[in-house]
Amino acid sequence: MTCTEALTLLDAYMDGELGVERSLEVERHVETCPSCAPALASRRSLGAALRNKIEYHTAPLALQRAVRNELSRAETSGPGAAAIRHAPPAWTRMAASLILVAGLSSALTYYGTQNGRDAVPDEVFASYVRGVQSGDRLVDVVSTDRHTVKPWLDAKLDFAAPVKDLSSDGFPLFGGRVDYIDDHTAAALVYHSGKHVITLFIWPSDGHASPIAMSARRGDTLARWSDGTMAYWAISDIAAPELMEFSKRFQAADAMPDAPPAKP
Amino acid sequence: MSALVTALAQRAPSDSKRARFEREMLPHLDAAYNLARWILKGSDDAQDVTQEAMLRAFRYFDGFHGENAKAWLLKIVRNSCYSWTKDRPRTETMSSDEEGSLNPEHETALEAAGHGFPAPDARLIEEADRRVLNEAMQALPTEFREILVLREFEELSYHQISDIAQIPIGTVMSRLSRARALLLRRLSGNIVQRRGEMR
Numbered sequence: 001m002t003c004t005e006a007l008t009l010l011d012a013y014m015d016g017e018l019g020v021e022r023s024l025e026v027e028r029h030v031e032t033c034p035s036c037a038p039a040l041a042s043r044r045s046l047g048a049a050l051r052n053k054i055e056y057h058t059a060p061l062a063l064q065r066a067v068r069n070e071l072s073r074a075e076t077s078g079p080g081a082a083a084i085r086h087a088p089p090a091w092t093r094m095a096a097s098l099i100l101v102a103g104l105s106s107a108l109t110y111y112g113t114q115n116g117r118d119a120v121p122d123e124v125f126a127s128y129v130r131g132v133q134s135g136d137r138l139v140d141v142v143s144t145d146r147h148t149v150k151p152w153l154d155a156k157l158d159f160a161a162p163v164k165d166l167s168s169d170g171f172p173l174f175g176g177r178v179d180y181i182d183d184h185t186a187a188a189l190v191y192h193s194g195k196h197v198i199t200l201f202i203w204p205s206d207g208h209a210s211p212i213a214m215s216a217r218r219g220d221t222l223a224r225w226s227d228g229t230m231a232y233w234a235i236s237d238i239a240a241p242e243l244m245e246f247s248k249r250f251q252a253a254d255a256m257p258d259a260p261p262a263k264p
Numbered sequence: 265m266s267a268l269v270t271a272l273a274q275r276a277p278s279d280s281k282r283a284r285f286e287r288e289m290l291p292h293l294d295a296a297y298n299l300a301r302w303i304l305k306g307s308d309d310a311q312d313v314t315q316e317a318m319l320r321a322f323r324y325f326d327g328f329h330g331e332n333a334k335a336w337l338l339k340i341v342r343n344s345c346y347s348w349t350k351d352r353p354r355t356e357t358m359s360s361d362e363e364g365s366l367n368p369e370h371e372t373a374l375e376a377a378g379h380g381f382p383a384p385d386a387r388l389i390e391e392a393d394r395r396v397l398n399e400a401m402q403a404l405p406t407e408f409r410e411i412l413v414l415r416e417f418e419e420l421s422y423h424q425i426s427d428i429a430q431i432p433i434g435t436v437m438s439r440l441s442r443a444r445a446l447l448l449r450r451l452s453g454n455i456v457q458r459r460g461e462m463r
Contacts, residue, residue, distance in 0.1 A: 011441040015415065017422045041386035043444055046451070050416045053394045054401060057301040059293045063311045067293065067318045074322050075282045 001029040065180045139175030149176045161187035162255035169249040198236040205231035223247040292334045303345040317344035335424040408443035
């Protein structure tokens, strides 16, 4: 093998892209050639230097969130929603929820227009469905006692979400997670009502207080209100009177303290 | 934990399109962003382009049939990068400014250089620091830079690279060879120059 041939094949040899026979030929040549050996050595050093020293740009958190948001939107409004209609029978209820979301556009447009923020309801629904759909995404922090959820959320959010203990009202707090809705973070509190789950989304409102407004479609119920500081969206598959009851109890209950009691 | 929540938690991940996409493609989000950053020369637009590419990939996901997920995704990312730059006034970002890249005259000169001069000392290359390496990479023509990223960072095969960059395998081989030769020459030049300055 000549130097010209060897140099032509050097990269493929180094990258393990040559057949056994050709590899052996290159190897034999390089071992004995005083000009091709350094060429191979410098190329190997270059590869190592690039892999070890150069910047590998990992996706920023904002991008990760934006991608998940886009996926939710595409899933609930695009052809993805149609694919979910073929969900297995065990998924009937979830599939129904997804179809509900896909078919809810008129109701959502109503809310969106009223709110002046069209994107919000879609995202709330997508987040709700996503949470209920996958057990592991339902909550990121489990409420083992009444003091775990609030500090966890406070650490993750740029606002203080009121977390309330409604266990004496028949709605024990199961846990919470953080979602990304309408370009900012939102708290999602998950309460139980018997065997059902209520997801309550909370994020800072635009300052207008509004009373509880109920809506129900095909078995899923929504309650929406604002206290002027925070906007609340409760979504569940329980009946409307029960969700209304939950919403009233939540409004009436005292929030847990912002900070855990200081240790002596 | 209520019965419902227990049931939800025990259920296998949904096989909805989204769940499959998250499982197959989201682990390669870093690779997608990294490639976009290198193709777009560190531009802030890399985030937007990556986001758009991920959405595009989700739309096309029905056409993914279990081949290499990373290679499949990176092909879409690369296309998104190039169509993004096509939609804008042509800037320095994508120009094959130096070395003339695919200009045959320069190729001949380059090959002559590769054979005519001794290869830079491997120890010299080991000295190269992060900044020097980044600068040398940024200065490469885009078609050389992207192929180095695919090979050195993502460790994709020539076959996969040929599919992503839509060029024959032989071209992958020669382009990679030239990319490394250019980078080596530039690096050794920079390092020797810096040494001289320090003295």
